[in-house]
Amino acid sequence: MNEMAHTIKSSVLNESFSIELLRFNTFVLQQPYRPDYNSILFITDGEATVLLDNEKISLTKNSLLLISKNQVYCFTENTAVGYFLQFGNCFWDKTPISASNCKAVLFDSGSAGRLLKPNDNDLPELNLLFATILNDFQGPHYSNKQDALAAYLKILIIKIANIHALLTKEATLYDTKLVQNFRLLIEKDSSTSHNVSDYAQKLGISPRKLQEVCKVQGTGAKEIINAHLIAEAKRALHFSSQPVKEIAAGLGFASPYQFSAFFKKHTYNSPVAYRHQLVETDI
Numbered sequence: 001m002n003e004m005a006h007t008i009k010s011s012v013l014n015e016s017f018s019i020e021l022l023r024f025n026t027f028v029l030q031q032p033y034r035p036d037y038n039s040i041l042f043i044t045d046g047e048a049t050v051l052l053d054n055e056k057i058s059l060t061k062n063s064l065l066l067i068s069k070n071q072v073y074c075f076t077e078n079t080a081v082g083y084f085l086q087f088g089n090c091f092w093d094k095t096p097i098s099a100s101n102c103k104a105v106l107f108d109s110g111s112a113g114r115l116l117k118p119n120d121n122d123l124p125e126l127n128l129l130f131a132t133i134l135n136d137f138q139g140p141h142y143s144n145k146q147d148a149l150a151a152y153l154k155i156l157i158i159k160i161a162n163i164h165a166l167l168t169k170e171a172t173l174y175d176t177k178l179v180q181n182f183r184l185l186i187e188k189d190s191s192t193s194h195n196v197s198d199y200a201q202k203l204g205i206s207p208r209k210l211q212e213v214c215k216v217q218g219t220g221a222k223e224i225i226n227a228h229l230i231a232e233a234k235r236a237l238h239f240s241s242q243p244v245k246e247i248a249a250g251l252g253f254a255s256p257y258q259f260s261a262f263f264k265k266h267t268y269n270s271p272v273a274y275r276h277q278l279v280e281t282d283i
Contacts, residue, residue: 036088
């Protein structure tokens with residue numbers, strides 16, 4: 001994938017638009033492609049593995065893959081069937097301007113959201129749209145055929161953009177719930193574990209995924225754990241007469257020294273000094 005000299009540029013499309021049935025031999029395996037067009041792959045059956053700008057993507061039945069102009073992709077495995085649609089910017093110019101925002105969201109905003117898994121309710125309409133576009137594209141020429149194909153493309157892009165928006169909303173709700181469950185686990189298990197990897201395992205995700213989700217919500221996973229420990233330590237120092245040694249053990253620290261070093265790092269005070277400060281100010 002890094003040897004750009006061996007990358008195949010896509011051939012020139014007639015009228016800057018093309019759609020064909022996707023087969024197992026549509027692409028040469030292990031061969032990098034760098035199209036001059038935006039591409040949409042709709043997998044109706046089978047599966048495939050694609051490297052898109054060196055990121056591994058697994059395609060399964062009823063998935064959509066969006067590839068922007070000049071992105072490099074390579075099929076490493078392919079038993080998939082479906083549709084392969086390509087269009088250039090000059091063809092897109094034939095579509096009504098009202099669809100431009102949808103196209104920009106899907107193809108002009110970096111690599112986010114390239115792989116989509118439509119809901120079951122969306123599949124019949126998607127299958128019909130792709131089949132209709134293919135049938136018209138392969139059919140006999142007629143007056144204004146390019147305008148009709150552009151209109152079909154507009155409808156397809158708007159539909160996919162709506163699917164993208166819905167999936168993004170669902171993902172946001174899922175992420176919010178995930179962080180809530182993470183915080184609940186911390187409250188329950190912080191006395192036995194301070195490691196992100198332990199909580200990620202209990203949530204059934206990777207530590208990297210947990211960190212990414214927490215960051216999007218505003219605070220890193222490790223920072224959430226640390227903030228909880230500091231809050232609990234402050235409560236214990238303020239509202240109990242427990243020795244620092246007992247507080248350290250109760251919060252899962254290996255020694256009072258480790259706890260003191262952690263507390264001082266985050267509050268700029270030792271536990272003892274913090275407690276004395278509360279007494280002196282009569283808080």
